[in-house]
Amino acid sequence: MTTTIEPEAPPRAAIVAQGVARSFGDVRAVDNATLTVQAGSVTALIGPNGCGKTTLMLMLAGLLRPNEGTISVGGNDPRTDAAAVRGSIGWMPDQLGSWDNLTCLQTLTLIGQAYRIPKAESRARGDALLARVHLEEFAQRPARVLSRGQKQRLSLARALMHDPEVLLLDEPANGLDPRSRIELRDLVRELAAEGRAVLISSHVLAELDEMVDDAIFMSKGRTLGDEASAMVAEAKTKYRIDALDRDLLISTLRGSSVPVEETPTGVVVRIDGDTNAAEALAWLVSKGVRVHRFGPVGSALEQTYMAMNEERR
Ligand SMILES: Nc1ncnc2c1ncn2[C@@H]1O[C@H](COP(=O)(O)OP(=O)(O)OP(=O)(O)O)[C@@H](O)[C@H]1O
Ligand SMILES: [Mg+2]
Known part of the structure; x- marks a missing residue:
């Protein structure tokens, strides 16, 4: 056949x-x-x-x-x-x-x-x-x-x-x-x-x-053209994470190679791609961090828009 x-x-x-x-x-x-x-x-x-x-x-x-x-x-x-x-x-x-x-x-x-x-x-x-x-x-x-x-x-x-x-x-x-x-x-x-x-x-x-x-x-x-595509791709690598114990989350992340940014609305890290995101989440949980939020930061298009030169006619 x-x-x-x-x-x-x-x-x-x-x-x-x-x-x-x-x-x-x-x-x-x-x-x-x-x-x-x-x-x-x-x-x-x-x-x-x-x-x-x-x-x-x-x-x-x-x-x-x-x-x-x-x-x-x-x-x-x-x-x-x-x-x-x-x-x-x-x-x-x-x-x-x-x-x-x-x-x-x-x-x-x-x-x-x-x-x-x-x-x-x-x-x-x-x-x-x-x-x-x-x-x-x-x-x-x-x-x-x-x-x-x-x-x-x-x-x-x-x-x-x-x-x-x-x-x-x-x-x-x-x-x-x-x-x-x-x-x-x-x-x-x-x-x-x-x-x-x-x-x-x-x-x-x-x-x-x-x-x-x-x-x-x-x-x-x-x-x-490419300039905006690169900005969208970059915006898509930002993830916001929050855990019941935020201090433990931050100290655990700081012990890894992932760049960490603390913002008023949570902890932001840069992760490239779905596979790495899944691995990062599993790793945090394995370290005893009780994660209750883990996802891309807002809208990639919105971030790109805001990063474009401010303009009004
Ligand atoms: N028929 C027209 N005569 C003169 N100027 C025009 C005409 N149509 C559009 N414009 C000008 O051309 C520019 C672009 O207008 P356009 O309507 O394409 O913008 P837009 O991106 O659709 O804006 P918006 O988000 O407000 O819908 C503006 O500066 C507008 O004033
Ligand atoms: Mg229009």
Whole structure:
């Protein structure tokens, strides 16, 4: 009997941007952006207000022309194949108006038809998507009665109507309540597991930490490449430990080769990788230290963000 082992599919870049720039008058909103987003993965786009995230996403969506640089989305160039790009991406803007007098289902059906999906199929997809974003009870109600967070969810359903392979989500969690945020996180992971590429901007970094495979940091219109990746990797090596007897914890750690830092919120050590963390914990316990807390220090993305140059425009 022979067994064939399916080779793992190599990563496929769904979005590639190289040296992209865009000015508005004398404001250089995006100065030099370079990024790659793989199919089947979630990438965060992170940076302070005014650093150019929305401008960059508009260019990736083919809604704004870059002054410089090259972009490829699903293998197409938004400048020359705008229709193909629009067909392959779902765009969720940071603020979306709704047609107040249409019901939620009518809204989605109309969007489907705009993508040339037949009416009956559009309705069926609309129904399924309303269930997916937990708005089924609003299917027959006008969009104007939706709360802000519900409008955000309708906006996400709109972005998914034509089953796009790339999703650009600009602050999708804005205005969502805690349950909806958790559901959004799970939905975004599901969408990536279906093979889609997701680029998501958000200012809630702790939330992104649990959702994303990769992160792109922006500052003053520029993407920070390897420099930011190194900072994220470094932030991931910090662990916070606490024990019932903190003095014993500290003296035990000081007797080892691990660098120890005492902070107001506990003892912080640097450990590289899960295996070393597991070994360090087992070693502490074997030394009689009664550890009650042992885990990475907060959010790696948040630490990286704070370590970036302080900037406001
Ligand atoms: N249409 C426009 N005309 C003139 N300036 C613009 C325009 N759009 C954006 N800008 C400027 O470009 C810069 C980048 O704006 P952008 O909206 O891309 O930032 P952002 O990173 O999305 O910020 P935020 O986190 O607040 O959403 C800002 O200085 C902004 O004032
Ligand atoms: Mg923005």
